[in-house]
Amino acid sequence: METRKIDVPVMADLFARGEKPEYLFWVGCAGAFDDRYKKVAKAFTKILTHLNIDYAVLGKEESCTGDPARRAGNEMLYQMQALQNIELFKMYDINKIITICPHCYNIFKNEYPDLGGNYEVISYIQLLQKQIDEGNLKLDVSSLDNVTITYHDPCYLGRANNIYQEPRNVLKMLTRNFVEMGRNKSFALCCGAGGAQMFKEAEKGNKEVFIERTEDALKTDARVIATACPFCMTMITDGLKYKNKEEEIKNYDIAELIVQSLNL
Amino acid sequence: MIKQIVFAIVFLITIGVFSYTISRIIRFFKLTKPNFPVKNIGKRFRVMLEVAFGQTKIFRRPVIGLAHALVFWGFCVILIGSIEMVLDGFFGTERILKALGIIYNIISASGDVFALIVAVCIAVFLIRRVFMHIKRFEGIEMKRISHYDANIALTMILLLMLSLLGMNAAYYQHQVLLGEGIAGTYPVSFFLSGLFSGLSEEAISHTYQAFWWSHILLIFVFANILPYSKHFHVFMSVPNVFLSRLDPLGKLPNMEDITREVKLMLDPEAAFSAPASEAPVERFGVKDVEDVSWKNYFDSLACTQCGRCTSVCPANITGKMLSPRKIIMDVRARMKEKGPGMIKNGKEYTDNKSLIRDLISEEELWACTTCNACAQECPININHPTLIIDMRRYLVMEEGSAPGELKAVFNNIENNGAPWQFSSEDRLQWANDIEMKIN
Numbered sequence: 001m002e003t004r005k006i007d008v009p010v011m012a013d014l015f016a017r018g019e020k021p022e023y024l025f026w027v028g029c030a031g032a033f034d035d036r037y038k039k040v041a042k043a044f045t046k047i048l049t050h051l052n053i054d055y056a057v058l059g060k061e062e063s064c065t066g067d068p069a070r071r072a073g074n075e076m077l078y079q080m081q082a083l084q085n086i087e088l089f090k091m092y093d094i095n096k097i098i099t100i101c102p103h104c105y106n107i108f109k110n111e112y113p114d115l116g117g118n119y120e121v122i123s124y125i126q127l128l129q130k131q132i133d134e135g136n137l138k139l140d141v142s143s144l145d146n147v148t149i150t151y152h153d154p155c156y157l158g159r160a161n162n163i164y165q166e167p168r169n170v171l172k173m174l175t176r177n178f179v180e181m182g183r184n185k186s187f188a189l190c191c192g193a194g195g196a197q198m199f200k201e202a203e204k205g206n207k208e209v210f211i212e213r214t215e216d217a218l219k220t221d222a223r224v225i226a227t228a229c230p231f232c233m234t235m236i237t238d239g240l241k242y243k244n245k246e247e248e249i250k251n252y253d254i255a256e257l258i259v260q261s262l263n264l
Numbered sequence: 265m266i267k268q269i270v271f272a273i274v275f276l277i278t279i280g281v282f283s284y285t286i287s288r289i290i291r292f293f294k295l296t297k298p299n300f301p302v303k304n305i306g307k308r309f310r311v312m313l314e315v316a317f318g319q320t321k322i323f324r325r326p327v328i329g330l331a332h333a334l335v336f337w338g339f340c341v342i343l344i345g346s347i348e349m350v351l352d353g354f355f356g357t358e359r360i361l362k363a364l365g366i367i368y369n370i371i372s373a374s375g376d377v378f379a380l381i382v383a384v385c386i387a388v389f390l391i392r393r394v395f396m397h398i399k400r401f402e403g404i405e406m407k408r409i410s411h412y413d414a415n416i417a418l419t420m421i422l423l424l425m426l427s428l429l430g431m432n433a434a435y436y437q438h439q440v441l442l443g444e445g446i447a448g449t450y451p452v453s454f455f456l457s458g459l460f461s462g463l464s465e466e467a468i469s470h471t472y473q474a475f476w477w478s479h480i481l482l483i484f485v486f487a488n489i490l491p492y493s494k495h496f497h498v499f500m501s502v503p504n505v506f507l508s509r510l511d512p513l514g515k516l517p518n519m520e521d522i523t524r525e526v527k528l529m530l531d532p533e534a535a536f537s538a539p540a541s542e543a544p545v546e547r548f549g550v551k552d553v554e555d556v557s558w559k560n561y562f563d564s565l566a567c568t569q570c571g572r573c574t575s576v577c578p579a580n581i582t583g584k585m586l587s588p589r590k591i592i593m594d595v596r597a598r599m600k601e602k603g604p605g606m607i608k609n610g611k612e613y614t615d616n617k618s619l620i621r622d623l624i625s626e627e628e629l630w631a632c633t634t635c636n637a638c639a640q641e642c643p644i645n646i647n648h649p650t651l652i653i654d655m656r657r658y659l660v661m662e663e664g665s666a667p668g669e670l671k672a673v674f675n676n677i678e679n680n681g682a683p684w685q686f687s688s689e690d691r692l693q694w695a696n697d698i699e700m701k702i703n
Contacts, residue, residue, distance in 0.1 A: 001701050001702070002701070002702045003699040003700060003701050003702065004699070004700055004702055005697075005698065005699055005700075006695075006698040006699075006700050008692070008695040008698070010692070027691075027694070029681075029682040029683055029684065031694065032682070032686075032690075032691045032692070032693075032694055033682060033684050033686045033690075033691075033694075034684075038694040041694050041695075042694065042695070042698050045695065045698055046698065046700050049700060050700075057692070057695070059691055059692040059695075060688055060689060060691050060692060062681075062688075062691055063681030063682070063688065064677045064681050064682050064683060066677070068673055068677070068683045069673070069674060069677050070516060070653075071516070071634050071653065071656075072656060072660065072666060072670045072673065072674070073549065073653060073655075073656030073657045073658075073659055073660035073661065073666065074657075074660045074661065074666075074674050075519045075522045075548070075657055075661065076522055076525070076526065076661060077674055077677060077678060079519075079522050079523055079526040080526055080529070080530070080678075081677065081681075083526055083527065083530055084530070106514040106515075110511070110512050110514050110515035111515055111516060111518070114518035115518065115523060155633070155634075155635040155636060155637075156514055159513050159514070159635065159636040159637065159639075159640045160512060160513050160514025160515075160636060161512055161514055162512075186640050187324075187576075189576075189578055189581070189637070190578040190633045190635030190637065192578055192582075192633055193633065194633040194634050194635050195632050195633045195634030195635070195649075196670060196673065197633050198683075199669050199670060199672075199673045199683055200630075200667050200669035200670055200673075201667075201669065202582075202584070202631070203579070203584045203585065203586070203627050203630060203631040204583075204584065204585075204627070205579070205582045205583035205584040205631075206582065206583030207581075207582040207583055208582065209578040209579070209581075209582050209633070212578070212581060212582055213578075262703075263701060263703060264700055264701055264703075
């Protein structure tokens with residue numbers, strides 16, 4: 001099959017040519033550096049290209065939103081990051097931001113406004129839902145029909161921002177075999193990585209949170225565990241490895257499932 | 265007339281003791297820090313109607329939630345009857361609200377039915393607490409005294425309901441025996457009145473008076489015990505819901521002091537134009553109870569230790585030390601411990617202890633994933649994660665204390681703009697080789 005290389009547009013290049021894209025695609029640190037999650041960033045880029053969305057990334061100019069610092073108590077470092085990012089956004093006159101990471105989404109949407117950064121912040125899940133609603137993104141419900149899919153709610157889309165239905169709507173466009181875990185939506189159990197836990201050993205206990213959550217997913221007998229957050233992905237993938245299930249059960253981001261379905 | 269005088273004296277004593285208690289609590293509140301301004305009154309009323317009067321969050325556990333909702337709604341209806349008793353006590357009247365006519369029939373009938381329903385539900389709660397092993401009621405923070413506290417309050421409510429039913433039944437029998445009209449409708453007590461069928465006119469009259477007095481005295485005693493009990497919840501939960509934080513659960517409050525400092529750092533020129541801050545430099549974050557906000561303290565007084573927060577906490581479920589319920593209980597306990605000293609000797613008073621470390625360990629604080637399951641679950645909208653983050657803020661910004669890995673994360677973010685140690689020069693490498701199939 002023929003392929004073509006995607007050149008991801010970079011904000012600074014466009015700016016130099018006097019152009020301005022409609023959206024900033026905020027890749028996030030995990031999209032840029034986490035080997036597994038880079039694939040999600042790529043998958044979403046393909047979707048953006050497929051949908052002809054006018055976007056650019058910040059590339060080397062992108063810097064941590066400050067979320068892990070803030071939730072680990074380092075308000076000083078968070079605000080340094082945030083105020084510098086806000087300055088950068090101002091320079092490029094950015095007012096619409098698409099995020100794939102729910103932690104970045106939450107902090108832009110809910111916390112940057114306190115520091116003067118007001119943007120239309122769009123989670124990729126909301127973008128997908130809108131594109132489906134408008135008829136631009138056509139999905140074939142039979143494409144992944146032979147796999148049962150369950151969905152793990154990321155805390156920062158779900159409880160933090162009440163985005164429960166959109167990811168389910170999208171997944172139900174991909175398969176008729178969508179199953180819920182026992183604990184779902186606002187009752188969903190955290191993967192264990194939020195609040196900067198991602199970057200440290202867990203405190204002493206009798207179990208890892210990600211194992212508890214992976215067990216929830218395994219109980220559904222789903223073949224695919226869909227996630228929508230880089231940290232959840234790390235945790236669930238680790239959980240599957242721990243349970244020796246990584247061969248038979250796969251953990252994909254919703255963006256990757258769409259790419260599979262559309263064969264992009 | 266004697267009854268009226270005695271009642272007035274008892275009532276004044278009740279109000280006196282209650283006012284003393286409340287004035288002490290208000291003085292504790294004055295030790296706390298400001299928090300969000302209470303605006304959006306309309307929205308607050310909606311939240312109160314929904315979450316408090318609609319009991320929406322308690323129904324997240326439908327079965328036992330229904331039992332609680334029935335008790336709550338029962339209290340609301342029965343409260344009208346209690347107010348009537350106070351009026352009767354003062355004016356020497358008998359069922360003064362009967363002037364309401366048909367409405368009085370509805371009020372008295374629902375109060376009578378609810379008294380039975382509440383009694384049954386409370387009995388179920390007591391059986392659950394005493395005989396069943398409910399994990400939610402256990403935990404390191406649930407000391408023997410917490411269980412006594414719960415059982416005493418439940419027993420008092422049970423007695424309140426039994427005395428109410430007894431009073432209604434005796435009233436019914438009394439009126440029947442004297443051939444007088446019955447004010448109101450009493451579907452349950454109508455049946456119970458048979459218990460008193462053998463009594464003489466005088467005996468039934470005394471029985472009625474005995475029930476009347478025991479019910480109203482129980483209410484007065486109960487009201488004065490509550491502020492010292494976890495069941496202060498009965499008074500504090502509806503206002504606590506009204507005073508809910510209205511922000512999305514994911515949003516942390518901004519620290520304005522830090523914003524000022526950071527802006528000065530990023531733009532030193534501004535240092536000359538900005539007026540010097542008059543307020544003394546305060547501690548960053550929460551170390552001890554004088555650093556908590558009025559809302560944190562309000563939360564702690566409204567908490568009834570139901571443990572729904574802890575039962576959904578991922579850290580607690582997997583055996584870590586963190587229990588969100590304990591964090592809230594510790595705030596109240598610490599205020600009780602240190603508050604009186606601060607009232608007497610000023611806010612600088614120290615007893616060489618603090619909320620962090622003496623009551624709440626660092627291990628507990630670092631175990632939180634900020635997943636907000638606790639805040640989502642709390643039936644009265646207590647917010648635990650913001651308080652946990654405030655304590656982390658103290659540890660990190662005042663003491664420089666954090667787990668080693670997190671210090672490395674801070675360094676990485678500061679030096680290369682990512683929590684991992686990768687150069688920002690490499691930020692676009694992921695996009696080097698994206699090959700898209702042409703369908």
